Amino acid sequence: MEQPPVPAVAALLDFTGKVVLITGAGGGIGYGIATRFAEAGARVVVHYHTSAAPAEALAQLITAGGGQATALQADITNAQEVTHLIAQAVALTGDFQLAPGFNLNGIDATPNGKTLVTVQSGTGKLFTVTPAGVTTEIDLGGQTVQNGDGILLQGRTLYVVRNQNNQIAVVQLKKGLERGEVQRHLTDADLDVPTTIVFRNQFLFAVNARFTTPATPSTKYQVVKVHR
Numbered sequence: 001m002e003q004p005p006v007p008a009v010a011a012l013l014d015f016t017g018k019v020v021l022i023t024g025a026g027g028g029i030g031y032g033i034a035t036r037f038a039e040a041g042a043r044v045v046v047h048y049h050t051s052a053a054p055a056e057a058l059a060q061l062i063t064a065g066g067g068q069a070t071a072l073q074a075d076i077t078n079a080q081e082v083t084h085l086i087a088q089a090v091a092l093t094g095d096f097q098l099a100p101g102f103n104l105n106g107i108d109a110t111p112n113g114k115t116l117v118t119v120q121s122g123t124g125k126l127f128t129v130t131p132a133g134v135t136t137e138i139d140l141g142g143q144t145v146q147n148g149d150g151i152l153l154q155g156r157t158l159y160v161v162r163n164q165n166n167q168i169a170v171v172q173l174k175k176g177l178e179r180g181e182v183q184r185h186l187t188d189a190d191l192d193v194p195t196t197i198v199f200r201n202q203f204l205f206a207v208n209a210r211f212t213t214p215a216t217p218s219t220k221y222q223v224v225k226v227h228r
Contacts, residue, residue: 194224
């Protein structure tokens with residue numbers, strides 16, 4: 001029995017105008033994923049850590065075939081390098097400016113997926129980001145959430161984990177996300193440099209990174225339930 005022809009990727013998916021960052025795309029499954037997204041019209045960022053040659057060869061292959069691709073290097077275990085990688089990949093414009101120390105860290109999206117909210121750890125500033133990469137600082141009236149790490153957006157309430165402070169800032173955002181106010185801070189005696197949070201059953205759960213504690217095979221890490 002004759003099999004029906006396999007449709008082209010472009011006939012199934014349309015990523016025109018979108019940027020897709022593929023980590024470890026120089027070989028293996030990452031190579032295949034990158035080429036398929038390119039066929040679907042995406043501008044592909046081919047990430048590599050040490051294998052520059054295969055990543056650059058893939059980017060050239062995609063470009064030669066009429067697609068858009070760039071090879072970029074970064075150590076994704078290094079937060080600062082990840083921030084720089086994303087800034088290069090998305091080409092952020094607007095209010096956000098790279099600063100010394102840690103930059104964009106925690107990130108969450110509005111329910112419709114059309115706007116991202118993120119925190120610049122070193123300055124404590126909050127920003128919105130459009131799909132086109134346009135950034136707008138959220139006016140907090142002079143307040144900051146320095147050491148901001150993981151964030152969680154629930155409606156117009158934004159929870160910002162302030163890792164070194166062992167706190168979670170509760171920020172009430174105005175409609176349109178142009179302005180906001182830090183209303184209070186949550187804390188718990190068991191917090192030990194928390195980095196990220198989730199919301200479950202009316203509670204926040206924070207993950208302790210314990211950066212001030214030497215990491216050994218026997219070092220224990222905790223998830224802390226925090227009352228809102």
